[in-house]
Amino acid sequence: MARGSVQIVVERCKACGFCVEFCPTKVLELSSAFNSKGYHPPHAVNPDKCSGCDLCGMYCPDFAIYGFRVKDTKAAAAGAEASAEPEETSDAS
Numbered sequence: 001m002a003r004g005s006v007q008i009v010v011e012r013c014k015a016c017g018f019c020v021e022f023c024p025t026k027v028l029e030l031s032s033a034f035n036s037k038g039y040h041p042p043h044a045v046n047p048d049k050c051s052g053c054d055l056c057g058m059y060c061p062d063f064a065i066y067g068f069r070v071k072d073t074k075a076a077a078a079g080a081e082a083s084a085e086p087e088e089t090s091d092a093s
C-alpha cells in the first residue's frame, strides 16, 4: 500500500533521469513516450512503493516532479477525526 504519491509535470521534464536514479524505492522509470519537447518523461512503474519522500522533487532541476505523503484513505473513511496524523515530518538530511 502506497504511503505516498508522485506527480509528474510531463511538459517540464528534460529527461535527465535524476528522479529515476535517486528514488530510494525505484518507483520511477523513464517512459518510452515523448513530451512535446521530445524528451522521455518518467512514469511510476511501482507506484505502490512510493513513500512520498519527495527526493525526486528535490533532485529535479526543472521542478517537473514532486512527491507527497497521502493519508490512508480507508482509515480516513472509517473515522476521519480518529486518524489524526498532523505532521510535516521533514527529516530531510
Ligand code: SF4
Residues within 6 Å of the ligand: 012, 013, 014, 015, 016, 017, 018, 019, 020, 041, 042, 056, 059, 060, 061, 062, 063, 064, 065
Ligand atoms: S529529474 Fe525532473 S527533469 Fe529529470 S527526468 Fe526526472 S522529472 Fe524529468
Ligand code: SF4
Residues within 6 Å of the ligand: 004, 005, 006, 022, 023, 024, 025, 026, 027, 028, 049, 050, 051, 052, 053, 054, 055, 056, 057, 066, 067, 068
Ligand atoms: S516521492 Fe520518493 S518514493 Fe515517491 S517517487 Fe519520489 S523519490 Fe520515489
